[in-house]
Structures are given as structure tokens and as C-alpha cells.
Amino acid sequence: MSMKKPIYFDYSATTPVDPRVAEKMCRYLTMDDGLFGNAASRSHQYGWDVEAAIDEARKNVADLIAADPKEIVWTSGATESDNLAIKGVAHFYRKKGNHIITSKTEHKAVLDTCRQLEREGFEVTYLDPEESGLIDLAKLEAAMTEQTILVSIMHVNNEIGVIQDVKAIGELCRSKKILFHVDGAQSCGKVEVDVNEMKIDLLSMSAHKIYGPKGMGALYVRRKPRVRLEAQMHGGGHERGMRSGTLATHQIVGMGEAFRLAKEEMATENERVRMLRDRLMNGLSDIEEVYVNGDVEQRVPHNLNISFNFVEGESLMMALSDLAVSSGSACTSASLEPSYVLRALGRSDELAHSSIRFSIGRFTTEADVDHAIKLCHEKIQKLRDLSPLWDMFKAGIDLSTVQWSAH
């Protein structure tokens, strides 16, 4: 067994902090640079200096999504942003209506928040996506009622990487005067986001998915027409009362720098990442019985979610321990349940169980991809050689007709 570090193919779970980002962050921590102050301190230079740095970061984040810096609210991450957006709208507009629409393939931060609102008496419609993973606009429109106050649809899915047509959804919502929240944790910095063109009212963002620090995020909250929220964290009145708590300067500066770099480098980086992903996809395509999950075209270049039929996902992950990959989202990887996202796409339990998500990023190389291809060929062959199901399949037995005896 080689003791070297596994090759990282899990950029959708989290990314390393870009060294340029880390370098900027560390200036705002210790005594050395004198930039450790509390931004809420109005009485001395230490406070003012960090406030300026926070303003710059706010502008960098706003620039990536074509927003105004005043529309950015700092949070501790996309989970908090999702909670704040959805509960904040629900609680503020409760008198206007009690219905929320989302989809079954959203991140748990959206789904669990909606479940909580159901316990509070709200009604939630969970749309079934098409087999491609995309939302059918007609189905969305059909779900809208007089009571609908919010639609929450993610931009890019974390497991399968498909890109929803948020512009079309935004237009539909605006025409119906329904607020539109987008979980952009997996999209910001990977695809173009323009909150005005897409008519997005609330957008959740995460730093650590795009080479910034963990524990840092933001929520875009539209000012024109103004979107109101009930704060979920009360206190000193930071962030215009929408989110209290001492601002974590280094974290904010890190997110700002990560977003600035993303804007600058997105086009060239995506091209390189797409080349690597396609190389990986092509390299695996000659394995028998492989299925790509989710739409291949409407998809971020970083993601390849693929099922190897007749191979159990957990065993495959163990066999591929030289590769850091996931069998679903990191947030559900502790459970052995098949991915609820793949199930919602109509994939069978077997295929959902045999899925692997490769996510590619800034530091992935061609050699990494070639190694992964080689390893997958070897290991899948080995696992299938041990599999009676594979033998039966190769013998031409239709497994769906087999009567399994209970034991």
C-alpha cells in the first residue's frame, strides 16, 4: 500500500484554501499587522482598519454576482444563508401566505429548513425533477398558488452538478410576484451568476466551495424591489440587523479574495477543468455498464457523477482509497442510504448505490485523472470478478426477473 496522500477528487465537498487567499487572511489575525480589531469598535483605528477591509471584501463578493455591496449579508456559511433566507422570508411574509415550493434534489440545508417550517404550519411542495435532474417549468408553475410566498431552487446541484435554468425560473417567479431564493453554494465562481438578469431575490453563497475558508458564507438580499427578512440571529444589530454577531474579519477577507479570484479566473479555469472532466469521462466510458447521472450538457464542468452497475458504491470507495471521492454529498455520506438526489431522478436503488461523485478543481492535474482512470478500471474489474450478480448478468440472465428467496 502506498502511504502517499490520496488524490483529491472531492472539490464539491470542500476545497483547499487557495494559498493567495490564506496569505491575505493571515494578515487579519495576529498582533503583527495590527489588523485584528473588532469591526464594530467605533472608537479606535483598530476597528476602522478592519471595517475598510470588510467593505472591500463585500464589494468583491457583490461583483461576482453583479449585486450591490449593500445587498450582501455575511453569514457563517451556506447552511446559515439557506436557513436565514427561507425562515427569514417565511416568518416575515407569513401573513401574506404560507406556501413554499422547492425541489427534492435540494441540499439538506434547504430541505431540513423546509421540514422545520412544515412543523410550524407552513405548506411545502417538493417538486420532482426530470430524469435529467432539471426542473420542469410547467410543473413549477402548476404548483404555484395564491398562498405561495417563496420558491427555493438550487442553481447547481451538489451531487450531480446539473445547472438549473434559474433565469427562466426567476422570470416566472417575478411574474407571479413570488420571491425566489437560490442556493448558489455550488454555482458561485463556477458559472455566471447575475442576480438582476436572473431575477434572483435571495442567493446563498459559500466560501469553502470556491477556495475560501470554511465557516464563512453570505446571503444576497435584494434591495430593489426590497426583500424583507426576519433575522434568525439577534444581537448587536450587525449587518443592518439581518445577522448579528462579531464579524470574523479574516474569514470575510478570505471569502472576498476567493470570490475576486474566481471572477478573474473562472473562464480559463472552467476550460481546463472541463478538459480534465471530459478526459475522465472518456477514460471511464469503455467500462461496461456505466451510467452518468444527471444531464451531461447542462452541468458544471467540475462534476462527474457516475454509476458502475453491479459494483457496490461503498466497496468501490474502499477499493479506491487512493482517491478521495464521495458516494454522495459529504453531508449525507455518514449514512448508508442511497443518494436521495439520485432516487429523485428515478435511478434504481442499485444504480444509486453504485454511484461515485468525482469533482475536479483548481489543483487537479492530468496525471491525477489518468491515475484515476487506471485505478477505476482495475478495481471495478476486481470487484465485478467477485460479484455473482455480474456473473449472472454476463450469462445473460435478466436480474429483474430473478425471484430472490427470503432468508
Place this chain on the structure above:
Amino acid sequence: MVYLDHNATTPLDQRVWQAMQPYLSEQYGNPSSAHALGRAARAALDLAREQVAQLVNAHPSQVIFTSGGTEANNAAIKGVAFSSTATKPAMKMVIGATEHASVRAPAESLQRHGWQVERVGCEESGIVSAHVLAQAITGSTRMASVMWANNESGAINPLAELAGVCREHEVLLHTDAVQAAGKLALDFAASGAQLMSLSAHKLYGPKGVGALIVDKAVSLEPLLHGGGQERGGRCGTENVAGIIGFGKAAELAVVELAERQRHSLRLRDYFEQTLSRVLPQAVIFAAGAERLPNTSFFAIPPLEGRTLIMALDRMGFAVASGSACGSEQHQPSHVLKAMGVATELAHGALRVSFGQQNTESDVDGLISALQSQIKQLQAMGAATAWS
């Protein structure tokens, strides 16, 4: 520039920064990931959880990491209020009059849900006494929230007595220990409180991370949903580097507590003794209470607080008029108001909070700066403006 505002925030300890660094570079795994990088991050979190638990003599399983003290306070107050075990839909909460905004505001937000919230007054010395708390508790009171030590005055509340009252009336006690941790020896297990809030950046750890310590018998509705982190108690990808930093800062605070206390107490005593000698009109607030060793809250009539702070800033001294979180408002401190301090005197309030890196010469410099301000004011004949 001499930094004398350690109750607002502290610089990160270099040793803490060193512990954090790997988690901002090669150790970048998501603790929820099943692969080796993820497991390494998970193991590091476990260690930090033990370190933070040790800071307050809690069990590691009682530690829920949050994005800071404000979140911890919100999670405690709303978590109890909205938990399924709240048998009646709306009940009563009692909070101390000198609480931080991050306790006051979430408590007030409960009023919209039909809760009754009562603020109990404090003594002239700044402490909330047990008998006053007992008077406010009624049959419908579910929870009390009283801070361990006040951020402005430094006054230390008699937590054991307060907890005794709560226990007697079967009321949950939450304590905001954000300012006390790292400055006093805290014992969650012995305190009698069921919930305790902590923050890393007040004890030379990073900003953006804190913890809520919770007795397992308390049922809490989480503030953030989705993903199941912190055993469902606080969802969202963990701020790994921040939590590691908090753990290291907690460990250092335990090891160095006595030395830090000695150091800051020596400076504070030296400062207050000199101040009283050279500017005898100075009034030191909460002097009658047991106080945090590093905090001095005072006024020097007829100097006006805000003007003085700006002047001190120009002269190279960073001090505060009270809490950083209230520093955008021009109202006098709610803490002084609760202590019954006259508004005029309260307008002159200044808070100096010492830290590890301060020296006696910092104190000497500050005293000279204060003296020069008094002289300048007298020269301008503006002293009459006070009345």
C-alpha cells in the same frame, strides 16, 4: 498604538495561529467526508472539542460549536423556547438587566411569540443578586439567562447562588460566559447552569467561532437546520480551522490562566490606583463588585466619553466607551443605567481592558494621556460645558 480593548476582541495568539495553519492549507478535508482527508479533519475537531470542554470542565459531548458567542446565545434562548418539551406554547423568560445585546435581542424576539420577558435589575455594584432573580421567577418561568461576568463593568455575578434559585424553582439557567472564559476558572459541571455560551476571539482565538455548552437533559430546537453536523445540534460544514484555533486557545487559557490573571490584575490595580491618585475626581464603576481582573470601567468628570476616546485614539490608545456592539449608538451604556449611574456621569464612561501584551508603560502612557486631556480641557475653559 497601544491596544487596551481586549474585551472587544483579542489578537490571535501566534501559537493558536500555528495550530490553525495546517487546516487552511494541506488539511482541508470536510469533516463529513468519509475519505482519509475528511476523517483527519474529524479527528482534529474531536481534539478541539476536548480542549474546549476542559476550559469549562464540561464533557466533550456537551460542546456544540457555533459561529460565535452571538449564535450561542441565540441558540440557547430560542433553542429552549422553541424546543418540543416546552409544554406550554408561551412561557416566561427572565434575563439580567446588564446582559449583552445578543441575549437581550433574542429574548425580546420571543415576545413576538407570546413570551413574557422580564429584565431583573442589578445592584449598584453591577451584580444581579439571587434574591432579585427569585422575585422575578413565577410558576410559568421556563428559563433565566444571567451572564457570568459583564463585558463593560467586569462585574462577576454570583452564579452559584443564582443557580440555586433556579434549581429551587425548576428553571433552566443559561449563562453568557463569553467574557469570563479565559479570565476566570469556569466549572460548568459545578456551576448549576444548564447552558453556557463561549466565544473564541475573546481569549486569543479566532473570530467567527464559539460554542454552546449544553447539559444533555436539556432539549434544544436547533437554530440552523440541514446536514446534521454537531449531532444535529448545529448544522453547516464546520469551521475547521476556526474550531482548531478555539481548541488551542482554550488549552492555552487553561495552562496560563493564573499567570494571565496575575498579569492583568497587576496592571489594572496599578492603573486604578494611579488614576485615583492623579485624577481624584475619577469614578470607577462596579468597584464594589468582584470583577474580571483585566477590566476597568470608569469616568473622569467632566471629560465626555466619546470625545475622550477619539482624542486617545489620536494619541495612540485604543479604548472603548463600553461594548463594541453598542458603539454605533450614542446612548449611554445600559449597564450603567441599570446600576443607577446618573446619565451625565455615564456619558463619560470609558472602558480599558488589559491583555497579555500590555505593560506597565502602557498604563503610564494612558495616565499621562488622560492627564493631558484634563489639562487641555481646563485650558480651554470648557469644563463648564459639563454642567
